[in-house]
């Protein structure tokens with residue numbers, strides 16, 4: 173029987189994906205201190221899909237829906253990176269720093285989306301980029317010869 177590894181962030185519980193991303197004290201502090209002010213103790217579910225839906229139900233009222241998905245993903249990605257930094261380089265990252273980086277990434281995402289979102293109706297459908305020639309995009313400079 174294989175024993176699950178111990179979470180290196182808290183060293184008190186087994187490291188599962190759900191523990192590492194939500195219930196580890198490190199993750200829990202991060203979510204509570206983040207601009208989302210998410211309290212993982214309110215999240216319910218036995219699998220990732222149910223947890224995800226539970227989070228959306230908790231946060232749905234106060235956030236812009238399409239940004240919420242992105243901010244949650246950015247938060248999860250941030251926790252994963254902090255965990256890997258600890259596991260592979262034995263480097264600690266404070267909750268404050270984690271929240272600061274998370275906030276910066278969310279702000280960057282929002283800025284990019286404010287530029288990209290108005291273009292959505294003008295972009296080619298997915299999978300068509302490779303078939304476009306420069307003649308199909310009038311604003312492109314002529315190809316170098």
Ligand SMILES: [Zn+2]
Pocket residue numbers: 179180181182183184185191192195196197198
């Ligand atoms: Zn832990």
